[in-house]
Structure formats: C-alpha cells, structure tokens
Amino acid sequence: MATKKKGLLKVIILGDTGVGKTSLMNQFVNRKFSGQYKATIGADFLTKEIMVDDRVVTMQIWDTAGQERFQSLGVAFYRGADCCVLVFDVTLPNTFKSLDSWRDEFLVQACPRDPENFPFVVLGNKIDLGNAAVPSKRAERWCQSKNNIPYFETSAKDATNVEQAFQAIAKNALAQESEQDLYNEFPDQIKLTGDSNRFNNNDAGCSC
C-alpha cells in the first residue's frame, strides 16, 4: 500500500487499586507525578502520539478503577484492545498474586482472536521504594510461564523505565495489529478480480 494508515493503539491498564496505574499513565503522557492519592473514578483514557520505527501512532491508554466500576461500561471497554498492561506493586506481594486473575479477566472479557499470543506487558512498579518484596526473578518466572510476557520494573515517581515500558507496549501492540491487517486487507484483493458484491465477503470480518 502506498499510504501508511494512521495507527490507533488501544491499551488497557489493569491491576489492584493503589499499585500506580494512574500514576504510570500520567508520568508517561504528562510527565507528572503526584504523591497524593486520588482514587480513579470509573474508567478513563488519555491519548499520546508516539513514534515507533518511523511511524506515528496514537496510543489511547485506558485506566481503570475497581473491577465493578468499569464493568458497568460493558465489554465495549475491552473491545479492540491491542495490548494489556498488568501492573503490580513490588513492595506488596498480594498485588503480584492478583496478576493471574487480572490476566484471566482480560482474556474472558476482551475475547481476543488469538488469546495465546495476545500481547501483555507486566510492570512491577514503585521500584524507587527500595524494599521490593517481589524479587525480579520471581516476576520474570511468572512472565516466562505466560508465553514470555515482557517484564519491566518501573517507578512512576522518578520515571524509571516508564518511557521504555510504553515503547515496548506500543511495539507489541503494533506487532499484533499488523497481523490483523492481513485479515482485513484480504477482501480488498478479492475486489480487484471484479467481484464487487460486498455482501459476499462478510465472513472476512468475523469477530471472536
């Protein structure tokens, strides 16, 4: 194709309350950090344009509060997600243990085409506190067991690894997007043969 499509990447951040989801998003998008805790109300999103391999993509990052709240927005909230970011607090082992259920929750709700290979990224946050109760090795082992999820230790407070983590998130999301493009562009090529009846091609867009 001659013109590159402008890309929109939908990224969803999940994890227990207080692990730093909102702070990470704010650090990445606005380069700001606030030490004051302000509970996130419902789901909301921020957008940021970034460069990935010479390509401009718009990242739409969805932040969530507790489970019940964003369920009221329905499955549309998860639909079309390109990457899911799982966050835990390295000083609180329970938040790490929750990752399994956050991952399951996402897969059940988003129902991606290829759940085995859906891109996740795991962030162990608050690394600046220095008293990590979840050792890197332990987190890495879990990530490996889930089909090699990339793992980053971050601090939303002093911005450690935040930029790097979101670059990786974008790259992984893009990789998955280009696979979907193959599906979507197939019917276009059929059209060149002269068959212009769009109704014949409706299998092409089947959902999960």
Place this chain on the structure above:
Amino acid sequence: MRRLNNLSESSDYLTFRSSVPLRNICVDNSDGKSWKVYDAGPKSVRCPLIFVPPACGTAEVYFRQILHLSACGYRVIAVEAPRSYWNVNDWCIGFQLLLDHLRLDKVHLFGASLGKFWMLPAIFLKRLIMPSLVTKSYDPDIIEAVDFVAEKVVLPFQVNTINRLELASRLTLNCASSRVHPERIRGLQFVTIMDVFDEYALCSPVREEIYDAFPNGKLAQMKTGGNFVYLSKYEEVNVHIKIHLRKFESGSYSAILVPYDTS
C-alpha cells in the same frame, strides 16, 4: 438482493419503535414548523443529553443511543428540526424555543458532523450525502449502518417531493458557512470530540479545523466506524458518552437519575 442484517428489522430498532413515542412539537405558529422529538428516560432529569442529527440524518439515527443510554438511567432526547429553517440563525432560534417548550435551560449536546455546519461550501452539496452512503468497508457493522441511513433517510427523499424541501433546507443550513463562528465556542470547557480513523466524509483539513476549534476538547478516537459511528460502533460511542457525562454526575448538570453504583 441478499442482505446482511437489516438494522430496521433488528430487535434494538423494534424495541425502540415500540417503546419511545415520536412527538411532534410546534414551537411557533407557522405551518410545517414542528420538531420531531424522541424523549426517553426519567423526565425528572433537568439537564438531559440532546442529540442533533447531521444534515443527512433523521432523529432516528440515534436509536441505539436513545435505547441503551435511557436504559442506564440517562434522559436522552433526539430532535429533528422542521423543514423550512433556511439558515443557522432560524435553526438556533427554533431550538431555543424547543428547549423552552421542554422547560430545559441547560443541556448536554451531541451533534454529528457538526464541522460541516461551518466548513463546507455549497459545491460539496451533492458529495456530502452521496459518498457517505457508499462504503468500501467490509465491516458488517459499518455496512449495516450505511444501509440503515440509506433506507431511512435517502429513499424517502427520493420518492417524496415534500421531503425534498426538507432536504434542501437542511443542505442550505449545512452550507451556510459563515454563520457559526468557531471562536465563539473555543472557550467551551467540556467538549469531547469523537473521531474515527478509517475513511469517512470529512476531509483532513476540516478535521484539523474542528480539533482547533476545541483546544480543550477531549479526543475520543475510534479505530473504525465509517460515517455513522453512532450506529455502527454504538457500544464504543456510548462508552465515550458515559465518560463525558460522568464529570457532571454529582451536580445539577447530571443527565442521569441514579448515579450507577459508585462502590
């Protein structure tokens, strides 16, 4: 012709038609000046969400917002201006009268293709409706939406000469380019601009102009949707509407009766 899914036979549409009455409201004394109004959800809400259709649409194009958002407790009103409003000024005066009639003084407005109001010259008159009804998309949601608009909007215009007047009036409105001044609305604080990334009728400069008109606006972008995203990807659109309205939930500008569970 073999059809995909006919939205006008969908259970959503049938439920809408059987549960939300169409009211005709005359706001001034002259003939033919009645607004078509769908008003769903709790009437005790004094700051409802009002949907204004694009030039090539009727109030019905919002049936999926009316149905689903009113089911969540929002008061949702979709309006359609009478024919014979020939310029934006008339339209605004009529709309103000309608709000008075409904006893509303503050509302949340949802408009589609608003940019067209001040951007497009008359030469695009024809291209304005027609290309939006031809889609290259293979996405069944988008094809269904286009078919629905074609059936509900364009076919009646083609067979009915009285409606032609209505269409002409709308297109004139649509092309009265200098009447709406972007600088007057630039200061609006809480604006959400919804936009789709796939091809649709608005060309890029128009799009940039709209973004510029609302520097404080929140951009709610969607991957696909075509020209009638409120029909084709209504769930996503409804999520963005809910997020927009949540800022107002606890105050007197709330569009919802009982705030949904805040635990």
